[in-house]
Each structure stands twice: as C-alpha cells, then as structure tokens.
Amino acid sequence: MKIGIIIEREYLTRVKKRSFLLITFLAPIFFAALMFLPALLMTQADKFDEKKTIAVVDESTMFIGKIDDTDFNTFIYLDNDIDDAKNLVKEGVYDGVLYIPGTMLNVPTNAEIYSEKQIPMSVTSHIRSSMKNVVERQKMLASGIDPEIVKASATSINVQTIRMSEKDGEQKSFSEFEFILGLFLAVIIYFVIFIFGSQVMRGVIEEKTNRIIEVIVSSVKPFELMMGKIIGIALVGLTQFLIWGVLTLAISGIASTFLPTQDVFSAGTVMSEPIAEMGVETTDAGTMTKVFEVINSINFKDILWCFILYFIGGYFLYSAMFAAVGAAVDNETDTQQFVTPISLLLVIPMVCSSVIATAPDSSFALWMSMIPFTSPVGMMLRIPFGVPIWQVAVSVVILFITFIVFTWLASKVYRTGILMYGKKVSWKEIFRWIKY
Numbered sequence: 001m002k003i004g005i006i007i008e009r010e011y012l013t014r015v016k017k018r019s020f021l022l023i024t025f026l027a028p029i030f031f032a033a034l035m036f037l038p039a040l041l042m043t044q045a046d047k048f049d050e051k052k053t054i055a056v057v058d059e060s061t062m063f064i065g066k067i068d069d070t071d072f073n074t075f076i077y078l079d080n081d082i083d084d085a086k087n088l089v090k091e092g093v094y095d096g097v098l099y100i101p102g103t104m105l106n107v108p109t110n111a112e113i114y115s116e117k118q119i120p121m122s123v124t125s126h127i128r129s130s131m132k133n134v135v136e137r138q139k140m141l142a143s144g145i146d147p148e149i150v151k152a153s154a155t156s157i158n159v160q161t162i163r164m165s166e167k168d169g170e171q172k173s174f175s176e177f178e179f180i181l182g183l184f185l186a187v188i189i190y191f192v193i194f195i196f197g198s199q200v201m202r203g204v205i206e207e208k209t210n211r212i213i214e215v216i217v218s219s220v221k222p223f224e225l226m227m228g229k230i231i232g233i234a235l236v237g238l239t240q241f242l243i244w245g246v247l248t249l250a251i252s253g254i255a256s257t258f259l260p261t262q263d264v265f266s267a268g269t270v271m272s273e274p275i276a277e278m279g280v281e282t283t284d285a286g287t288m289t290k291v292f293e294v295i296n297s298i299n300f301k302d303i304l305w306c307f308i309l310y311f312i313g314g315y316f317l318y319s320a321m322f323a324a325v326g327a328a329v330d331n332e333t334d335t336q337q338f339v340t341p342i343s344l345l346l347v348i349p350m351v352c353s354s355v356i357a358t359a360p361d362s363s364f365a366l367w368m369s370m371i372p373f374t375s376p377v378g379m380m381l382r383i384p385f386g387v388p389i390w391q392v393a394v395s396v397v398i399l400f401i402t403f404i405v406f407t408w409l410a411s412k413v414y415r416t417g418i419l420m421y422g423k424k425v426s427w428k429e430i431f432r433w434i435k436y
C-alpha cells in the first residue's frame with residue numbers, strides 16, 4: 001500500500017537523524033540528573049559548605065547565647081564595639097559579624113551582618129528564625145503567658161481527602177500532587193503536539209520548496225501523502241516516548257543503588273514539607289512510606305492509556321491543520337498568520353489550567369475536556385483527579401471524529417496548496433479551496 005511506504009519513509013528518515021538519536025538517548029540522562037542530582041548534592045553538602053565563624057555584637061544583650069551553633073556555623077559573642085568587630089573580620093579572624101543594636105523602648109527587631117564575602121542564605125535564615133523565637137518568647141512572658149503552655153498547645157490538623165467510587169471503593173487522594181501531575185502531563189501534551197505538528201508543517205514546506213512534491217504526487221494521492229506524513233511522524237514520537245520511559249526507569253534504578261533513597265530523605269527530609277501540605281503527617285522515619293502512599297493513590301495505568309489516546313488524537317487533529325498550513329505557504333515566514341490562531345486553541349486550556357485543576361468537576365473543566373481543540377490538554381489536567389469513564393469515552397470519540405472531519409477539510413487545502421507557488425495565500429483563499 002502506498003501510504004505504508006510513505007509512513008516507512010517518514011519514520012526511517014527521522015529516526016536515523018543524528019539529532020533524533022542525541023535527543024532520544026541524552027534526554028533520559030538529563031531527566032534522571034534532575035531527579036537525583038539535588039538529592040546527591042544534599043547528602044554531600046558537608047563537602048561543599050565551609051564552616052563559618054560569625055561574631056555577635058549584641059548591644060541589647062537579649063540574644064546572647066540564644067543563637068545556637070549549627071553544623072556549618074559557629075557564633076562567638078563579643079564584648080567589643082561594632083567597629084572593633086569589623087576590623088577582626090577584615091583581619092580574617094571571623095567570617096562575619098552580626099550586629100544587633102540596642103533599643104531603649106522596644107525589643108530589637110533589626111540586625112545587620114557585616115562580611116567581606118557573601119553570607120549564605122542558610123545563615124541569615126537561621127539567625128532570623130532564632131531571633132524571632134527569642135522575641136516572641138519575650139513578648140509572651142511580658143504579657144504573662146507561659147511560652148511552654150503555648151508550645152504544648154500547638155496542634156497539627158490533618159484533613160485527608162478520600163474519594164469514593166463504585167469501581168475502586170474508597171481511596172485516599174492528594175490534591176496537590178494530582179494538580180502537579182496533571183499540569184506536568186498537560187505541558188507534555190502541549191509541547192509534543194506543537195513540536196511534532198511543526199515537523200509535519202516544515203516537512204511539507206521543505207518538499208514543496210524543493211519541488212520534490214511534484215514528483216511524489218505523480219504516483220500517490222495528496223491525501224495519502226498527508227496521512228503518511230502525519231502517521232509516520234506520530235510513530236517517531238511514540239518511539240521516542242517509549243525509549244525515554246525505558247531508559248529513565250533503567251537509569252533511575254541504577255542511580256538508586258548508588259544513592260539510597262532512605263539516606264536522601266533522612267538527610268534533608270526533602271519531601272516532608274510538600275507531603276505534609278497534602279494532609280499527610282510525616283516524620284523522618286516515615287517519609288518514604290508516605291511518599292509511596294501518595295504515589296500509590298494515582299492510577300498510573302489509566303493515566304498512561306489516556307495520555308496515549310489524547311497524544312494520538314490531539315497530534316492527528318493539529319497535524320492535519322499544520323499540514324494544510326505547510327501546503328498553503330512557500331516558506332516558514334508566511335506561516336505565522338495561520339499558525340497563531342491554531343496555537344491559541346491549545347493555549348486556552350493552558351492559561352486556564354489553575355481553574356481546571358482547582359475545580360476538575362466544574363462545568364468549565366468539563367467543557368474544556370470535551371471540546372476537541374482543548375480536550376488533549378484539558379483532560380490531562382483532570383485525569384489524575386479521577387474522571388468518569390463515560391466522560392473520557394465521549395471526549396475521545398468527539399476528538400477522533402473531529403480529527404476525521406478536519407483531515408478531510410485539510411486534505412482539500414493540501415491537495416490544492418502543494419502545487420501553488422509564488423502566491424500569498426489568505427484565509428479567504430483557503431476557504432475557497434475547501435469549497436472546491
């Protein structure tokens with residue numbers, strides 16, 4: 001079949017390119033580095049941070065002995081005035097001097113650090129936190145409030161969301177994690193559609209400019225040529241995703257053997273704060289258990305199938321339009337007036353992503369996931385929150401029906417446009433081609 005030959009040509013031409021091989025095999029290494037490098041640097045932080053000695057000149061005397069030493073900072077309290085302390089810093093005796101001026105009426109709320117080198121943010125953050133605790137304690141004592149009672153009365157309230165369904169029963173859900181996952185999937189779909197759709201457009205423009213198209217259409221129908229390009233490049237994208245997934249998992253597995261996950265989380269409790277914000281009480285020992293609980297709450301199998309369906313449907317729909325644009329113009333410079341309106345259709349759900357993710361079951365979110373031009377991004381934002389199967393089915397059917405209709409319309413533009421040269425095409429001209 002001729003369309004099969006075109007698909008094979010488009011596929012093999014692209015997967016054999018050096019750029020394809022570099023991006024395909026280097027991207028997983030880059031993704032794995034983003035995942036593990038921060039954790040590795042955190043576990044090796046003591047090798048990068050230099051221990052600093054900070055002199056403290058406290059004219060208020062309120063904070064003397066109240067700013068604790070850390071693993072990387074030592075605080076020395078001086079009786080010198082600030083000018084003498086500055087000279088000691090210049091002589092290299094101390095790395096910096098913390099100056100807390102005295103006040104007559106109010107407790108001191110300002111401080112200054114003098115140093116010849118930039119003081120790390122962790123140091124200023126530690127000083128700020130220590131001073132804040134001292135001042136708050138002093139104010140409570142002045143008001144007749146026992147700080148220990150206040151500390152004992154501090155209570156953490158966790159509200160766990162549990163989603164009920166007839167299919168899966170009761171399951172815990174974590175909205176913040178689901179929002180991040182949905183936004184991540186939507187961004188991938190958004191960029192993939194434009195990247196591979198643009199490849200279809202550039203391929204058509206290149207063949208049209210080189211007059212290769214005239215030779216090709218003498219043996220195949222324009223519609224077969226357009227579909228062959230679209231499907232061939234789609235297979236390139238799926239191949240790339242498959243390789244990325246396998247290599248990322250393999251590299252992550254290898255990296256985890258050299259970088260034990262438990263040590264990473266116990267070293268800095270990297271995930272404890274984000275997980276705590278999701279309504280899960282965490283401790284250093286139980287952080288990993290909570291992380292896996294969050295991950296297990298997501299149905300990755302269903303998400304993967306939906307991702308593939310919306311990737312294929314969204315790509316086919318937009319690629320048909322991009323192919324029509326490529327056939328209508330002679331160079332990429334002339335594509336802007338046609339690509340911009342097409343791009344806006346997919347940009348709308350990205351702009352409204354926070355609204356969709358905040359209320360995934362609202363009417364607005366439902367329509368964004370049903371309208372075929374916005375559903376690839378809109379539905380990916382909703383999927384992690386759990387979407388009824390009938391909504392997914394209806395959305396996919398509408399998406400593929402729209403793809404068939406627009407492919408038929410695009411083929412009419414493609415059939416006429418690929419043999420048009422040296423003429424500036426307008427929207428009016430394109431609509432006239434569709435009516436032929």
